[in-house]
Amino acid sequence: MSSSASAAARAPSPGAARAFLRRLALGDAITHIVTLIFAASIIIITSLLVYQLWVNSVASRKAFGWHFWTTTVWDPVFDHFGALPFLYGTVITSVVALLLAVPLGVGAAIFLAELAPPRISEMLAFMIDLLAAVPSVIYGLLGIFVVVPFVRTELAPFLETTLGFLPFFRGPSYGVGVLTASLVLTMMIVPFIISVSREVLMAVPRDQREAALALGATRWESTIRVVVPYARSGITGSIFLAMARALGETMAVTMVIGNDPKVFTSLLAPGYTIAAVIANEFSEATGTLYLQALIELGLVLFLVTFILNGLARLLILATEQRAGARV
Amino acid sequence: MSLRMAWRKSINIVMLSLTGACTLLAVSVLFFILGYLVWHGGKDVNWNFFVKLPAPVGESGGGMANAIVGSAKLLLLAMLLGVPVGVLTGIYLAEFGGRTFGFLVRYTADLLNGVPSIVIGIFAYAVVVIPMHHFSTLAGGFALGVMTIPITVRSTEEFLRAVPNHLREAALALGASKWKAILTVVLPAASAGILTGIMLALARVAGETAPLIFTAFGNPFWSSGWNEPIASLPVMIYNYALGAYADWHEQAWAAGLVLLAFVLLVNITTRLILSRKISVSR
Amino acid sequence: MASVSPVNGINEPTNEARTLPRRFAVSSNASSLQNLSQRFKISALKVFYGAKQVLQGIDLDIPANVVTAVIGPSGCGKSTLLRTLNRMHETIRHARMEGTILLDGEDILGLDVVRLRRRVGMVFQRPNPFPKSIFENVAYGLRINGYSGKLSESVEHSLRRAALWDEVKDQLHKSAYALSGGQQQRLCIARALAVDPEVLLLDEPCSALDPVTTAKIEELLFQLKPTCTIVIVTHNMQQAARTSDFSAFLLEGRLVEYQPTAKLFTNPSDPRTEAYITGRFG
Numbered sequence: 108m109s110s111s112a113s114a115a116a117r118a119p120s121p122g123a124a125r126a127f128l129r130r131l132a133l134g135d136a137i138t139h140i141v142t143l144i145f146a147a148s149i150i151i152i153t154s155l156l157v158y159q160l161w162v163n164s165v166a167s168r169k170a171f172g173w174h175f176w177t178t179t180v181w182d183p184v185f186d187h188f189g190a191l192p193f194l195y196g197t198v199i200t201s202v203v204a205l206l207l208a209v210p211l212g213v214g215a216a217i218f219l220a221e222l223a224p225p226r227i228s229e230m231l232a233f234m235i236d237l238l239a240a241v242p243s244v245i246y247g248l249l250g251i252f253v254v255v256p257f258v259r260t261e262l263a264p265f266l267e268t269t270l271g272f273l274p275f276f277r278g279p280s281y282g283v284g285v286l287t288a289s290l291v292l293t294m295m296i297v298p299f300i301i302s303v304s305r306e307v308l309m310a311v312p313r314d315q316r317e318a319a320l321a322l323g324a325t326r327w328e329s330t331i332r333v334v335v336p337y338a339r340s341g342i343t344g345s346i347f348l349a350m351a352r353a354l355g356e357t358m359a360v361t362m363v364i365g366n367d368p369k370v371f372t373s374l375l376a377p378g379y380t381i382a383a384v385i386a387n388e389f390s391e392a393t394g395t396l397y398l399q400a401l402i403e404l405g406l407v408l409f410l411v412t413f414i415l416n417g418l419a420r421l422l423i424l425a426t427e428q429r430a431g432a433r434v
Numbered sequence: 435m436s437l438r439m440a441w442r443k444s445i446n447i448v449m450l451s452l453t454g455a456c457t458l459l460a461v462s463v464l465f466f467i468l469g470y471l472v473w474h475g476g477k478d479v480n481w482n483f484f485v486k487l488p489a490p491v492g493e494s495g496g497g498m499a500n501a502i503v504g505s506a507k508l509l510l511l512a513m514l515l516g517v518p519v520g521v522l523t524g525i526y527l528a529e530f531g532g533r534t535f536g537f538l539v540r541y542t543a544d545l546l547n548g549v550p551s552i553v554i555g556i557f558a559y560a561v562v563v564i565p566m567h568h569f570s571t572l573a574g575g576f577a578l579g580v581m582t583i584p585i586t587v588r589s590t591e592e593f594l595r596a597v598p599n600h601l602r603e604a605a606l607a608l609g610a611s612k613w614k615a616i617l618t619v620v621l622p623a624a625s626a627g628i629l630t631g632i633m634l635a636l637a638r639v640a641g642e643t644a645p646l647i648f649t650a651f652g653n654p655f656w657s658s659g660w661n662e663p664i665a666s667l668p669v670m671i672y673n674y675a676l677g678a679y680a681d682w683h684e685q686a687w688a689a690g691l692v693l694l695a696f697v698l699l700v701n702i703t704t705r706l707i708l709s710r711k712i713s714v715s716r
Numbered sequence: 717m718a719s720v721s722p723v724n725g726i727n728e729p730t731n732e733a734r735t736l737p738r739r740f741a742v743s744s745n746a747s748s749l750q751n752l753s754q755r756f757k758i759s760a761l762k763v764f765y766g767a768k769q770v771l772q773g774i775d776l777d778i779p780a781n782v783v784t785a786v787i788g789p790s791g792c793g794k795s796t797l798l799r800t801l802n803r804m805h806e807t808i809r810h811a812r813m814e815g816t817i818l819l820d821g822e823d824i825l826g827l828d829v830v831r832l833r834r835r836v837g838m839v840f841q842r843p844n845p846f847p848k849s850i851f852e853n854v855a856y857g858l859r860i861n862g863y864s865g866k867l868s869e870s871v872e873h874s875l876r877r878a879a880l881w882d883e884v885k886d887q888l889h890k891s892a893y894a895l896s897g898g899q900q901q902r903l904c905i906a907r908a909l910a911v912d913p914e915v916l917l918l919d920e921p922c923s924a925l926d927p928v929t930t931a932k933i934e935e936l937l938f939q940l941k942p943t944c945t946i947v948i949v950t951h952n953m954q955q956a957a958r959t960s961d962f963s964a965f966l967l968e969g970r971l972v973e974y975q976p977t978a979k980l981f982t983n984p985s986d987p988r989t990e991a992y993i994t995g996r997f998g
Contacts, residue, residue: 134611134613134614135611135612135613137613138525138530138612138613138616139526139530141522142522142523142525142526142529142530143526143530145518145519145522145523145526146522146523146526146527146531146535146539147539148519148523149519149523149539149542149543149546149583149584149587150538150539150542152546152580152583153542153545153546155557155561156546156549156553156554156557159556159557159560159561160553160556160557160560163556163560210456211456211459211460212456212460214452214453214456214457215453215456215457215459215460217453218450218453218454218456218457219457222450222453222454223454223457231457231461233705234461234464235460235461235464236701236705237464237698237701237702238460238461238463238464238467240637240638240697240698240701241464241467241641241694241697241698242640242641242642242643242668242693242694242697243641243642243643243644244641244643244668244671244672244675244690244693245467245471245641245671245690245693245694247671247672247675248671248675248686248687248690249467249470251675251676252474252675252683253470294463297460297463298460301457301460325442325443325445325446326446326450327445327446327449327450328442328446331449348548351548351550352548354550355549355550355551355552355553356550357550357551357552357643357644358643358644358668358672362672362675362676382550382552382644385552385555385556386552386644386647389555389556389559389647389648390569390647390648390651401556402556402560405552405553405556408550408552408553409549409550409553412548412549412550412553413545413548413549415548416544416545416547416548417541417545419548420541420544420545598844600840600842600844601844601846601847602807603804603807603838603840603844604840604844604845604846604904604907605846605856605860606804606807606833607802607804607833607837607838607840607908608833608834608837608856608857608860608907608908608911609830609831609832609833609834609835609857609860609861609911610830610856610857610860611830614860618856618859618860619846619856622847622848623846623847
């Protein structure tokens with residue numbers, strides 16, 4: 108292992124040595140290219156997904172055009188498909204769920220990020236993360252056996268007697284229905300709103316809140332006047348994420364919404380959503396047009412969630428970068 | 435002044451308690467779910483549940499052995515697709531990624547992660563079920579595999595980035611080429627994290643139902659090989675919960691408990707391992 | 717940073733007494749640069765980080781089998797100079813070099829970078845052992861270079877050269893992180909020595925260490941000198957004076973003065989050098 112020995116080891120045939128070197132350099136190039144190909148495959152898979160949804164719904168788009176989205180008759184027997192009830196049901200359940208989930212989720216996120224002692228906050232956030240990991244079919248299970256009876260025997264009669272003057276809370280309730288689906292969705296998206304909003308709030312630089320506190324603001328004032336506005340776009344992003352999730356949520360909704368393709372006014376009535384109709388009818392869809400109509404529903408669901416997710420990621424990125432740029 | 439101060443202080447306390455109540459409400463759902471499943475499903479999770487096939491309608495007893503094995507097979511397939519693609523892409527993003535293309539890949543992965551699982555199911559139907567002309571384990575595994583990719587990508591990248599740069603430098607300065615440095619130093623240093631990321635991804639798709647109902651479909655019996663329809667726990671829960679028999683409901687609760695226990699155990703252990711690891715290296 | 721810390725000040729007499737005779741023993745044949753064979757010939761070296769130029773054209777010859785110290789205030793480019801010698805600057809984004817560096821007459825840009833780094837080892841400011849066992853750390857460079865001899869012998873030899881063998885011989889398979897900071901740094905030196913480099917670059921190797929450990933590492937440099945060319949970057953002038961045969965003083969990316977160490981520290985020819993070594997700036 109002296110320097111002369113290593114000099115001897117370095118000497119032998121320059122040709123072989125050069126080939127060896129080329130192989131080494133090639134190793135880097137190969138690794139780069141292989142990983143690059145796999146990285147590109149993600150873009151390819153996503154493009155292929157869009158392509159498949161597009162080409163497999165051509166017949167449906169040709170047959171119905173925009174009327175697909177404005178008519179309400181869904182009749183597989185006569186090959187007539189109008190998707191308005193599904194679109195309507197999807198939007199209404201998600202919006203009602205968001206109305207309930209946003210105050211709850213953002214409130215909890217503020218508590219966890221700003222007000223709770225760090226140790227308790229860590230523990231509670233851990234539980235929230237666990238909640239976010241609960242499979243949707245489990246929510247559906249609880250929905251059927253707990254939320255449905257609760258709505259039928261307690262909530263619906265109560266709403267009818269107190270708010271029955273509004274058209275939204277009229278008519279008989281079977282337990283399954285739009286309100287039940289919204290409640291289950293609320294349970295499911297609250298953990299997402301909390302988890303993402305908390306992270307965004309925690310990315311707000313410490314000096315922002317210290318500045319407010321040093322001016323004599325209470326904890327709540329510094330939070331609501333300084334920290335939350337600073338993180339506003341990130342919180343909006345978390346709401347978009349939750350909305351995308353609510354729109355695309357399938358199992359839990361399918362299990363409790365009642366699966367009735369009607370345009371309803373009362374939240375106590377049954378409804379239907381895009382994801383639910385795909386889940387229920389896809390494997391039984393006979394005939395090209397029927398299947399393609401369902402795939403067109405999938406295409407629209409994809410596009411809407413794609414746009415919402417895209418916006419949400421940009422908003423969250425913007426908040427984090429603004430916070431990061433200051434450090 | 436003092437009146438105003440008192441007003442501000444009481445607002446402070448009221449809002450503090452309100453946000454605290456929100457948190458409590460959100461967290462209590464977890465205990466509610468857990469308690470309810472243990473209460474209803476606990477008594478039916480027994481030896482038979484794990485080793486027997488579902489009983490025919492009208493007979494009580496039986497188990498979900500085929501669904502458990504089915505879920506395991508589907509997860510194995512998902513891993514075979516998701517892990518190589520996810521980990522290699524993660525390596526690309528952390529070690530080679532150019533700015534623009536890296537951003538594009540990362541962004542696409544995030545968007546793919548947000549695609550509703552039912553749409554992933556349609557995708558798997560279009561590219562696997564239609565060419566094969568029948569529902570199959572392969573189709574279900576493909577759908578779940580696609581879903582694990584983005585999760586694995588992001589966690590792999592994150593853990594590779596957490597490997598301190600001076601370790602890469604040390605390897606390079608010893609005459610390691612870049613790929614050898616990645617293989618022998620960077621990946622081993624991040625391996626625990628990458629592994630937990632993969633486990634979390636599996637736990638996430640283990641509970642997915644929507645992409646399976648028209649790919650893997652379901653099967654009341656044992657499914658041999660990879661070309662037949664196959665049962666899985668989430669789909670069994672779905673079918674049994676909507677069924678009309680009390681026996682089925684009992685089984686659905688039991689299956690729900692088993693599934694939830696699996697998902698939560700993986701989540702708890704991996705997260706504990708991760709947080710401990712982070713606290714050590716800091 | 718360049719001022720003498722009180723700890724070093726107190727420690728100094730003992731170190732001086734121990735090391736001075738050796739230094740004079742070698743400095744007799746190292747009294748002038750011209751008589752020595754040159755390992756590195758650096759000419760018109762410029763380095764840019766993006767738009768910022770950090771080295772403004774350096775001409776410097778580094779003789780073989782002696783210790784050359786590079787000193788100067790923080791940000792003068794001394795670490796950058798060191799990193800270009802085995803092209804580690806290429807690991808920094810947007811770094812770019814101009815000019816030539818010859819290693820034994822060959823342009824380092826023409827050499828394969830992996831092979832260059834095997835010949836020119838490097839030890840970093842902070843100890844950066846891999847998260848592996850002590851043995852595996854030292855064996856790392858041998859393994860990646862496809863060493864065919866007996867690993868354990870080479871590992872022992874390298875650990876002995878780094879004066880660490882006696883302290884770790886009974887715990888070779890323990891994690892390198894179990895060692896103290898000074899032991900870790902000597903382990904990093906052993907790791908670099910294992911591939912038998914012609915040159916060892918040290919980038920402020922003692923800045924994170926206590927005086928006793930520092931003395932051990934300085935002692936080590938003397939023992940390595942007959943078999944290895946050493947370039948050490950330090951902002952500690954006592955260390956440069958104690959350990960090196962030649963010293964180069966850098967200021968704002970330019971080489972101000974390059975002399976046998978004894979001359980540079982006792983009779984500098986440039987007023988800026990004098991100002992620096994007497995502590996008037998930096």
